[in-house]
Amino acid sequence: MRYHIYSEYLRRRYGTKVYKLPISLPVTCPNRDGTCGTGGCVFCGEIGAGYENLPASFTVAQQITANRAHIAPKYKAEKFIPYFQNFSNTYLPPAALEQYLEEACAEDVVAIALATRPDCVHEEHLKVLAGISAKKGIDIVVELGLQTVNYHSLIKVKRGHTLAEYLDAVWRIKQYGLEICTHLILNLPWDTMTDVVENAKIVSALGIEQVKLHALYIVKNTEMAEWYQRSEFAIISKEEYVERVVTFLEYLHPDIVVQRLIGRAPETNTLFTNWGSGWWKIKEAIEVALEERNTHQGRLCNYLHGSAVKKFI
Secondary structure: OOOOEHHHHHHHHHOOOEEEEEEOOOOOOOOOEOOOOEOOOOOOOOOOOOOOOOOOOOOHHHHHHHHHHHHHHHHOOOEEEEEEOOOOOOOOOHHHHHHHHHHHOOOOEOEEEEEEOHHHOOHHHHHHHHHHHHHHOOEEEEEEEEEOOOHHHHHHOOOOOOHHHHHHHHHHHHHOOOEEEEEEEOOOOOOOHHHHHHHHHHHHHOOOOEEEEEOOOEEOOOHHHHHHHOOOOOOOOHHHHHHHHHHHHHHOOOOOEEEEOOOOOOHHHEEEOHHHOOHHHHHHHHHHHHHHOOOOOOOOOOOOOOHHHHHHO
């Protein structure tokens, strides 16, 4: 394999086909309710990222049952990972989080993933997560939305936090023995290939276990959509995105699991999505580029562990 594929990693770790089940909780985001800002990040729509989720009015158990019934026969999955996906899933009282996690621990669940922001990771939440992991014997993966290590870009998109909060969250999550998946957008308009490489180097240096890559899509009725319609920025070409992903993988530590090479969003809700191409076609183009160049994840990961003095060791 040219990169550390998530589905294969899950099969090796749990011994069978494992699939994520999207779960919605009745939560919001501190960048929406006035704690850090209002309106959210400039690229985030009113419904967040959960386009395929069931409504949060359904209980966690109901969502697991319904999604399992649909996904198990379709993908021949035998074990599952409930994925608390939409908005910031630690932006709630620790007791409420514990209740939701308890409900998610069904018999065929091997892990739980929950997406959140770096500034929503508190010790009390981490105690709950670590406690559930130990009590139920399941893995917990905290999916941190960083998007880029370029703190200038983070300010531009009104993220509400910068790189410092991410570093702080990573350090504290690791103290509790939990795994981390970092989300990155490799084609933010203000980022260059230098930022792409630094993204890979930062997550590698921090020992992040998993990454999830996205290409920027423009959601209707967002501030970024207004900028896009006024031609205030340009989106790189599909070919350049492929180049960025290949380069990112080359600098990424070979042990890091790659959950996804590109995201997807419904065209009905967006002004721009994946250059009008199917996400799987772009994924295939990335894999073809890796083959044609005879390159692989970690090929250029030679910058860690005091690289400048290795000749003396």
